[in-house]
Amino acid sequence: MSLLITPLAAYSKHNCRHPKLLEWVVGRKCGYCSCNLRYDSYPFFDFLSLPPPSPTLAANNCHRTTTTDTIHGKGNGKFKLFVYSIITSAIVTSAIVVMIVAIAVWTGCYCYACGRNSVRRSIVEDSCMQSDVNWESLDFWTLHDATEGFSDSNKIGHGGCATVYKGNLNGVEIAVKRLSMSNRSQEMKTEMLVLNQCQHRNIVRLLGFDLEEQETLLVYEYLPNLSLDKYLFDPERSRLLNWERRHIIIVGIAQGLLYLHQDCQPMIIHRDLKASNVLLDKDMNPKISDFGLAKLLFGDQTHDQTQRSAGTYGYMAPEYASEGFFSIKSDVYAFGVLVLEIVTGQQILKFIDRIHNDNLLSFVWRHWTNRMTTELLDTTVRQSCTTNEVSRCIQLGLLCVQKTPIDRPTMSTVVKMLTTNSSLLVPSPPATIESQAYMQNDVASTSSELQPR
Template identity: 45%
Template sequence: MCRNGEGFVKFPHTKVPDTSGVPAFVDMSIGLKQCEEECLRNCSCMAYASANSDTNGGVGCLTWYGDLVDARAYTVTGQDLYLRVDKNELAQYRKKGVLQKKGVLAVVIVSSALVFLLLVTFFCCLVTRQRRGVLTAERSRKGKNNISLTTFEDSLGEKEIRESTGTGDLPYFDLSTIAAATNNFSSDNKLGQGGFGPVYKGVLLNGNEIAVKRLSKHSGQGGVEEFKNEILLIAKLQHRNLVRMLGCCIDGEEKMLIYEFLPNKSLDTIIFDESKRSLLDWKKRFNIICGIARGMLYLHQDSRLRVIHRDLKASNVLLDATMNPKISDFGMARIFGGDQIEGETKRVVGTYGYMSPEYAMQGHFSTKSDVYSFGILLLEIITGKKISSYFPDSPSLNLVGHVWELWKEGKAMEVVDSTLGDSCSSDEILKCIQIGLLCVQEHATHRPTMSTVVSILSNEATLPSPEQPAFIENKSRKGDEISSSEGTNSVNTVSITMIQAR
């Protein structure tokens, strides 16, 4: 039962507790004041914080129920964490001048050695428990060292690494370990080539398989920026449909990211291969579609960060041993905070054919830009055709235009991959085609959100009729000067790494 007089003490400059494996909930519709009231009414609620990492009390509520794991204190960075205490402890904090001021800018003045000692003791206990648990076992098993953020930022020359990651160290692999695992980066171990650089398969001494993304020495500043961006983002994101980063390696000019190895490589190597795409029956394809949608929903809404991927495509969806999809490559992603729902850039990055019209033409991007890319990817999965495919009967149309014309004529099932045969559900496929067409509408406001897409995929629903999609004509022509940063595995389209928006 809740006891009378309970309240919250604010700990500033804090890395908030882990949300994976611990009951924690987020509500982006309420502010910090309402968050406190909701947490106080629930006796199981142990702590709360702003869900958007805004130390000034922004919109969004993140609450924890049960043990608080992996919380840390800093002197400058971090955010405010509000910890539940009983009335006696609350009275002690008030006497020492640690007060909560509600509805205005939160300010905590730690004015005595006792309060400081209690704060240090609290977080030392949490760190000790965490070190006895999962991380200690994992690092011991893999024989890793730790690379401090100071060393990392010195290597990259960027102090925001420390401020953005909010962690004390990064999982680190020695260069000799990675070289041995990849047979000194043998061409036989090369999995593919992306804008970031080559990707190699490796096997550690303990038998664990890894994938190593090696920053190309010719990538320039753009490659370094993507390297940093990927570390800052993916290390904070945990979801079964996102690829998992195991660590990094930084040694002089060598900069590498180490990921879990996914044996079935990327989706494009199967779905666009005449000899392999029969491996994906409709049930597997539908599961892949649903998995990608859930991963994107997590990025847009359910994670503590609101992330715009900006380069969702078939080659950036990896498949594990059971064909479960995992979204990868966050080098071009952007973080949105608070109430921000859209942004603008003069540096348009992404892949031709997957980019929404407002992004490709004007540099405007939002969650709806990712929705557009998802719609293209969905249609490719259903048809087994690339967005840039040529259709002899409709030479002026790309894939979207071809699907749209057949949809209007009531012949949409004609676009379905012939390898699926007659065993697939026509109702389910037609629903997916309609979702795809809704996702590629010309106006962003006419496209559904990823939460709506996930709901429609999981339930029976009446869908609106799509309007004519954007970019239905095949505009590609000889002489287009778009430099490709894609390699052998990314054969669907070319990535644009630097274009000035009109």
């Protein structure tokens, strides 16, 4: 059956039939440019005159329509639900990430603040200094003002990793060590750890410290006579060190090392003992300083080895300089070199006898074996010396610079030799060190690891 639609009513129904197209098809609806063709198994062309469809057919038709609409509705709902799920997941994930970052930042700031407060609480107070200074309140600006803005006029020392300034804090003279930005933080921690447990008249006192994000400041007792090298190797100032004072300095350094090796737990190996690291108080008494390279030996440990030897050439024991082995005997070797410097007034790295091609150790050895010890003395003290004490100090210095660690005495033996008339062993030739020119080249080539401090 066919139904003609307006405006194509002028066409006859026969013109709109397509027998071939509709052959063998039950129920079909087609739309063309000239007509709308439909046929089915039930009447549909006169909706007004035909009786209502049977309930079964209407129900089926309604079911088909509802099912189609439901299917389309469910499809749109699932897509929307999928989109909402993605958006919700992204928001929740972002919130979690932001929360984690915020917690991490807050925790870092809190730990940093707690660490600084903990460090401040552990500052060592100088019990001998009667003052109203509150060491726990020290901060960068307090020390900045105390040193007049870290002015050059207050600069009293400068090294590869720090500059030292004189300061005045509420009438108390202090020394402020300002570590450079490139300084290794481990050295600072070591020095603080060592000096916090050291209380000895021949060890410099750490009074306080301040840790800032970009600054590290260590505060020491101020020692007006600065370091030993300022006097020992200066032609004019060396006159202030007569033999009696030099002997007192030697004994004081020995007692300070004995304290580090025997009375401290854990045992402390200084590793960088030299004239510039011995400070002098107002009475010219020595105090060992600069513990940035110190090592701690725990329990029954007597020695250790490092892959990175650090210290100053000339003062380094052969086994330490070549293989990284260090022990209390490493400090004994450095002490022996320092004793010979104090006696002769000559510096280990700068002395060379071009006639015999001697360095300081071989020069002293040759004069001692030829019984010409008086000629070794600094000319400024020859008139004030005691020959026996000078000879014993030279012999002791040679014993301390023996090549093999086992042949060197301990510091307890050294102190006994210096303070009594106990017999001394006969030394063997000292450890051989290279000539000055070679050593200078070596220092330059390894300055990144063995920079003098």
